[in-house]
Amino acid sequence: MLPPAQRLPETRKLIEMDRYFVLQGPCQTGKTTALETMAAELTAEGDVAALMFSCERARSAGDDVGRAEQLLLDSLREAADLSSWPEELLPPGPRPEAPAGARFSSALSEWCLRSPRRVVLFLDKVDALQGNSMVSILSQLRHGHNTRHMGRPFPASMVLCGLGNRTIAMGGAPEGSDAIVPFNVVAESLRLGDFTADEIAELYGQHTEATGQEFTKEAVERVFELTQGQPWLVNALACEVITKMRVSGSITGDHVEEAKERLIRARATHLDALAARLREPRVERVIAPIMAGTWPHTDTAFDDDVSYVHDLGLIRSTRDLKIANPIYREVLFRILGDRAERFVRADPHSFVLPDGRFDLPRLLEEFVVFWREHGEVLIRQDGYHEAACQIILMAFLHRLVNGGGQLDREYAAGTKRLDVLVRWPYTGPDGDRLVQREAMELKVWRAGENDPMPDGLAQLDRYLDRLTLRAGVLVIFDRRPEAPPWKERGGFEQAATPSGRQVTVLRV
Incomplete structure (x- = not known):
């Protein structure tokens, strides 16, 4: 993989400035991997307790705010337990006494109050939250952000990660809703983009260094031409050539071309997910x-x-x-x-x-x-x-x-x-x-x-x-x-x- 700091150079500065910001990008571009790596690196430095957790489970809660909060807090604690942190850094186990609609922010405040380090939180797949649950969670985060200067403990920096930032910017409310309270506390909206041709060469060069198997210049150029640097495709083509086609010598442009055909014929998971999107009316209106x-x-x-x-x-x-x-x-x-x-x-x-x-x-x-x-x-x-x-x-x-x-x-x-x-x-x-x-x-x-x-x-x-x-x-x-x-x-x-x-x- 390519180092997250290389792909997202602005992130470290924003975290050091205690900013809340959005990280967006299409599916399978490496957002989750980048956040996990970044959180581990920050925590290892000793001054920050940085944790990444997914909001995916809370999708099933729909408009049930209390249920969504419970699922988020369970995911938060599980991510902390899996990180093998010492006890003093872990989020509190018992849930604070707070009503639905304030439970998530109260738990974060209690954690920050007890933690000996600054807390930095990475919320992955935040756009999995639905309806009233999204509105409530974003409202709680906005309130927590705005009351930090009054002495209320709350995460020093927060990264909200998802496909896009439009829903986040609207406070989670659907367009035309009277309930819109803009989530206007984000300092930046960063986009994790595609690889450049040089980055593809660097990524494939790691494979060459580890195994001795070379990607020819023609192969790298053909991969960039076919994928325009889309990270999942870049990795999938290489994986197809190496593990499925079992090419043993140097990898050429012809091998890449064959791998492309095999991926398309097999309708790999990523491509199948795109196929499902094509039938959505709003996608059809554009495509x-x-x-x-x-x-x-x-x-x-x-x-x-x-x-x-x-x-x-x-x-x-x-x-x-x-x-x-x-x-x-x-x-x-x-x-x-x-x-x-x-x-x-x-x-x-x-x-x-x-x-x-x-x-x-x-x-x-x-x-x-x-x-x-x-x-x-x-x-x-x-x-x-x-x-x-x-x-x-x-x-x-x-x-x-x-x-x-x-x-x-x-x-x-x-x-x-x-x-x-x-x-x-x-x-x-x-x-x-x-x-x-x-x-x-x-x-x-x-x-x-x-x-x-x-x-x-x-x-x-x-x-x-x-x-x-x-x-x-x-x-x-x-x-x-x-x-x-x-x-x-x-x-x-x-x-x-x-x-x-x-x-x-x-x-x-």
Whole structure:
């Protein structure tokens, strides 16, 4: 692991200044590990009793404030017992006589009164608290913070850790509630972000130092490209290569690519948790326009949804509406395209030409047949209607290409397109290992809009230029009410980009 102080350099100073602050970050970025390590290091120095405990158990209490307080105090004492502290540092065992709604803060005050050291508290997963319990606990902490200057014993510094700080900032109350008392005692809101390329190299270097097994420069660069530093993915790829694939020599970019495919196919726990989120309405409202390349209708509610999806780690930032990394980009389409992929009956092997290359023209012809037969039904499936065309074609491509090749997808809100690169490895006549590359661009012709073909040719031109390719495919989905009947869709024509590159245009 990377040292917490390196990833969170501001934390130590804030604790030394007796500040209360928030630490946020998406799931599986190392927040809990960082807090545990930081608490142990602070306590070992001898001046502070720093303890990390989880609020997860109190989730089941819901609005029952008394029950939530009891569960939090049980978790607090258990964490202290497991830390092997001397008796004088432990929180008091008997619960102080206090009514529900003041019991948690009273227990903290009694502990701080007895402790020979300054108490620093790390509340992990604080956003697991629900409803009135969240409001009550945050109110107690706010009151305890504000009365310290009056001589009331209370933790000198406190870190509230969770996915995001919006609920904490609102005092735990739902938006629009009259009960909102802002939790305005936090000095900072820190975010535990993704690894940099150098940090990935440092992390993998620890493995090399311990075992002698090297990650090549190409492998490290490919990991950063695929994950953009998402900590769980960075570790999962390495674990897959080392413990599951059992690679014994140097680890290369090809090993990383295989590990990525294995993780996605296995639908690892972290990826499965993201899949469950995709069906949440507020997640769909953000992700669907990104996949479709359209601009969402922005309002206050949408801004809140964007913040939520960013807190989950699905998008890069609240301003740049792009999926966080290429692995997530691929996972989203695979998950949402599962149903459509089950309708694909063509044999993937039948698209391999005698010379080993992939027969893309035939694939497009087969897609026309598939679209005429199943498109009308699939496009009406529940959810993600805005991106339905793109999801269906991606499912078709995935079923027929991913057995021997790979698909790279690029999409973002406002681009009005989805770019796809098919990479197909094959052996040349001289025995050389070659890679066939085929670029496609997907556009949707929506009601009230002009034919997107001119814009599509210009956009595809730039994509082909970046890939140094001389030809490509433009697929235009017609979603206008006046579109031709389904059985008549699927016309091909030849066109040229502004710079003269040849393009096969498919209208469906």
